[in-house]
Amino acid sequence: MKGDDIIEVFRLQAPVWEFKYGNLLGHLLLESKKGSPEEGARQKIMHDAIGFRSTLTGKNFTMEWYELFQLGNCTFPHLRPEMNAPFWCNQGAACFFEGIDDIHWKENGTLVLVATISGNTFNEMAKWVKQDNETGIYYETWTVQASPERGAETWFESYDCSKFVLRTYKKLAELGAEFKKIETNYTRIFLYSGEPTYLGNETSVFGPTGNKTLALAIKKFYYPFKPHSSTKEFLFSILQIFDAVIVHREFYLFYNFEYWLLPMKFPFIKITYEEIPLPNRNKTHSDL
Numbered sequence: 001m002k003g004d005d006i007i008e009v010f011r012l013q014a015p016v017w018e019f020k021y022g023n024l025l026g027h028l029l030l031e032s033k034k035g036s037p038e039e040g041a042r043q044k045i046m047h048d049a050i051g052f053r054s055t056l057t058g059k060n061f062t063m064e065w066y067e068l069f070q071l072g073n074c075t076f077p078h079l080r081p082e083m084n085a086p087f088w089c090n091q092g093a094a095c096f097f098e099g100i101d102d103i104h105w106k107e108n109g110t111l112v113l114v115a116t117i118s119g120n121t122f123n124e125m126a127k128w129v130k131q132d133n134e135t136g137i138y139y140e141t142w143t144v145q146a147s148p149e150r151g152a153e154t155w156f157e158s159y160d161c162s163k164f165v166l167r168t169y170k171k172l173a174e175l176g177a178e179f180k181k182i183e184t185n186y187t188r189i190f191l192y193s194g195e196p197t198y199l200g201n202e203t204s205v206f207g208p209t210g211n212k213t214l215a216l217a218i219k220k221f222y223y224p225f226k227p228h229s230s231t232k233e234f235l236f237s238i239l240q241i242f243d244a245v246i247v248h249r250e251f252y253l254f255y256n257f258e259y260w261l262l263p264m265k266f267p268f269i270k271i272t273y274e275e276i277p278l279p280n281r282n283k284t285h286s287d288l
Contacts, residue, residue: 002056005119009172010051010100011165011184012062014109015044016071044273046109046187048165051100052122060100063129065164067092067139074139076225077254084215085206086222088254092139094129094164114169114184114278115177128171132164140255144191144262148270155196155262156255162186166276173279184278190270191251193262201258218259221252245269 001007049064067074069089077086105111117125140159146152157163166186173179199205199214206215221244224237245251249264 001054001119001122003118003120003123005057005122006055007117007119007122008053008055008113009115009117009177010053011110011112011114011182012049012051012064012100012105013046014105016047016187044185044187045271046162046273048162048186049105050165050168051105051111053100054119056119059098061096061098062100063094063096063168065092065094065161067160071141072227075141077222079219079223079226085202086219086254090138090140090254092137092159094133096129112182113180114182115172115179117172117175117177121172121175121177124175125168125171129168132167138256141189142191142253143188144193144196144253146194147192147265148190148267155193156253156260158188162188170279174282176282178281179278182278183275185273185275188272188274190272191253191262192265192268192270193251194265196253196260196262199252199259199261205259218252221250 047064049062052061052063053059054061068091073089074092075090077088080087100111102111136159138159140156142156143154143158144156145154169179199218200211203210205211205218224240224244226237229237245264245268251262251264253260253262
């Protein structure tokens, strides 16, 4: 952008998989951090992005961090007969393109101005986005914590669309952007477990000298999550998942190219839509 341009920054949010299910995932009854029935009724499974508008050119742009092969493929692997190890399609990347689909964001979600920055600040942010994009290359659905209690130990952090938006807002604040005082909520998907046990990477588990018993156990765990199942297979898979996660309290997590065993704890899994405030401006950094 030209340095003297004035860039409007927009918060964008819409239901996950809106293209396939419409607003269905925008109205699921989930539990908020505060947990009242009224608040729970408003909980949503949402996708987050950022919009920009150049006041010099009038052009709009959308920036989002996306799982490159859809959410299911990023969360669970494919088990291929010709391959011993699970096959993961869990790459994620920042996507920047011209235009903002107003109907998509406004109809069932959010399109609201959150800040105004200079073209110079935008250009500094753009350099950071490239660096961030080259640093974090995988998508991670789960946040793993010891319990739902405030201040509980976090074993693994998610790495998803909302985390990218939050990192970008933080960077803009460091560059001097001043955000409006509005409420901003984000979807988080939690697993609850005791201290995880490190199992190894793909080579140490599934390689020629790997642990065949462990390799078989991991593949057996992931098998019920396979896509394209018949109704009968799907129902049977649900029972298998319930037996593994709830009854035997085991979950095999693939995180940063390593396998971990999670000793699951009640309530096992929870989806929340919680408020995370917009950042405060860095007073030591003028708007470039």
